[in-house]
Amino acid sequence: METKKIYICTIGCQMNVYDSDKILSHLKPLGYNSTDSLEIADLIIVNTCSIREKAEQKAFSFVGRLAKIKQKNSSLIIAVGGCLAQQAGKKILAGRPWVDIVFGTHAIGRLPKMIQQVTEKKSRIVDVKMFETIQPGEFDTDTPCNSDVSSFITIMRGCDNYCTYCVVPHVRGREASRHPKDIITEIKALVAGGTREVTLLGQNVNSYGLKENMFSFPELLRMVNEIKGLHRIRFTTSHPKDLSNDLMNSFRDLDKLCRHIHLPVQSGSDDVLRRMNRKYTRRIYLEKVDNLRQISPEIAITSDIIVGFPGETDQDFEATLKLVEQIRFDGLFAFIYSDRPNVSAARFSNKVSENEKKERLQILLNLQEKYTLQKNQAKVGKIETVLVDGLSKKQVARNSCENDLNNSLDHQFFQWAGRTSANKIVNFCQNNGYKKKPGNLAGMLIDVKIEKALAHSLWGKPVNP
Ligand code: SAH
Numbered sequence: 001m002e003t004k005k006i007y008i009c010t011i012g013c014q015m016n017v018y019d020s021d022k023i024l025s026h027l028k029p030l031g032y033n034s035t036d037s038l039e040i041a042d043l044i045i046v047n048t049c050s051i052r053e054k055a056e057q058k059a060f061s062f063v064g065r066l067a068k069i070k071q072k073n074s075s076l077i078i079a080v081g082g083c084l085a086q087q088a089g090k091k092i093l094a095g096r097p098w099v100d101i102v103f104g105t106h107a108i109g110r111l112p113k114m115i116q117q118v119t120e121k122k123s124r125i126v127d128v129k130m131f132e133t134i135q136p137g138e139f140d141t142d143t144p145c146n147s148d149v150s151s152f153i154t155i156m157r158g159c160d161n162y163c164t165y166c167v168v169p170h171v172r173g174r175e176a177s178r179h180p181k182d183i184i185t186e187i188k189a190l191v192a193g194g195t196r197e198v199t200l201l202g203q204n205v206n207s208y209g210l211k212e213n214m215f216s217f218p219e220l221l222r223m224v225n226e227i228k229g230l231h232r233i234r235f236t237t238s239h240p241k242d243l244s245n246d247l248m249n250s251f252r253d254l255d256k257l258c259r260h261i262h263l264p265v266q267s268g269s270d271d272v273l274r275r276m277n278r279k280y281t282r283r284i285y286l287e288k289v290d291n292l293r294q295i296s297p298e299i300a301i302t303s304d305i306i307v308g309f310p311g312e313t314d315q316d317f318e319a320t321l322k323l324v325e326q327i328r329f330d331g332l333f334a335f336i337y338s339d340r341p342n343v344s345a346a347r348f349s350n351k352v353s354e355n356e357k358k359e360r361l362q363i364l365l366n367l368q369e370k371y372t373l374q375k376n377q378a379k380v381g382k383i384e385t386v387l388v389d390g391l392s393k394k395q396v397a398r399n400s401c402e403n404d405l406n407n408s409l410d411h412q413f414f415q416w417a418g419r420t421s422a423n424k425i426v427n428f429c430q431n432n433g434y435k436k437k438p439g440n441l442a443g444m445l446i447d448v449k450i451e452k453a454l455a456h457s458l459w460g461k462p463v464n465p
């Protein structure tokens with residue numbers, strides 16, 4: 001079969017990373033292999049996101065740049081998929097004659113057919129059909145997927161929560177869970193290919209299986225915990241309103257489950273939370289955090305916060321700052337509110353000015369930076385088990401290592417990067433002895449004594465090099 005090159009540009013969340021991987025698996029049987037070069041690609045896929053205005057702009061600007069590349073290569077096929085494609089549909093084709101295919105979030109399984117059709121008939125296609133339940137071929141592929149040390153796996157799609165600011169329920173459709181059998185089979189295949197850590201993905205994993213009256217999420221975790229050869233399990237995202245005692249206890253009971261939870265709070269003000277339709281109060285959130293810390297004292301808690309939600313007053317924002325001071329998250333993603341098409345908050349009055357939003361974001365980030373560093377510093381002197389992802393990007397610039405470890409010219413040093421159970425990045429150096437090739441530590445669990453804490457990473461030395 002003729003081999004062809006595919007370039008995939010992925011914008012957005014981990015779910016899109018997983019989807020891009022699936023797209024590649026679906027297209028391999030058609031003879032496509034991936035490339036990093038736009039110029040030599042026969043097929044370019046832009047997997048888009050629509051969560052905030054910025055993500056949308058990024059996607060449109062990338063798609064715009066492709067016009068020139070198509071001019072030079074008229075047989076090039078350009079396909080725009082993902083959440084923005086779902087939202088904008090055929091509007092993406094208008095004024096962009098270089099785009100051939102627009103495919104929505106439920107159309108990945110149908111992409112190979114679309115590509116064949118465009119190749120044969122030179123037609124343009126829009127497929128943004130959505131379905132209540134998971135369709136055959138939506139997830140499964142015959143070819144094995146990429147098995148990185150740490151891999152993502154989507155266990156459910158869609159969202160039924162309709163937070164008033166959020167586009168996800170509109171672009172990813174109704175919640176539907178994959179059968180545990182398929183999930184386990186896919187994880188086993190990943191592990192056979194070298195994966196040691198999986199992150200189970202869903203917009204609200206706490207409601208996994210509820211609609212289908214299948215297994216609950218904690219039950220699924222227990223099954224995944226039994227998989228041989230898998231070292232670690234993570235999941236994201238949990239909605240605080242559905243965080244059950246059973247799930248909290250999993251942090252105590254399951255040895256492979258990493259001691260980290262991402263629990264987006266969005267705001268510390270009850271009035272804002274109500275208008276966001278989050279269905280919990282500040283008090284309920286604080287109680288859940290207390291429970292989690294009682295059950296698993298070492299657990300790291302990270303969160304998302306939106307600043308400048310319509311009608312957010314100075315007092316509301318103060319309440320958010322107080323909550324952050326009280327909880328001291330291990331890490332925080334803070335976002336400036338932006339209006340999204342068709343979401344109800346877009347019609348709310350009392351919009352906060354752009355300047356005010358930027359100021360609030362900066363104040364919040366400055367506050368959190370202090371806590372992130374404090375949490376990292378608390379690890380200095382401790383021994384942490386690190387799952388090694390691979391050689392660190394800075395391996396080539398080894399100078400810092402060499403200084404650290406009193407290098408002599410006879411010895412080679414290799415800088416590795418990985419994560420702790422609490423999801424903190426750790427870099428460490430391996431003294432490889434006299435002119436030896438580096439042993440491959442990727443995928444191994446290594447005990448590292450932490451010696452230095454930076455804002456976003458830790459540095460240490462292996463306890464038993
Ligand atoms: N399902 C996850 C969130 C997925 S979206 C949850 O419910 O927690 C990731 C984050 O983007 C959200 O947590 C929220 O903080 C942010 N976000 C979503 N819509 C936004 C908007 N319109 N403006 C700014 N930030 C937004």
Ligand code: SF4
Nearest residue numbers: 159161162163166168
């Ligand atoms: Fe969006 Fe809310 Fe669903 Fe999260 S739970 S994806 S914020 S609607």
Ligand code: F3S
Nearest residue numbers: 012013049050051083
């Ligand atoms: Fe973006 Fe869609 Fe993910 S909107 S954040 S790519 S679910």
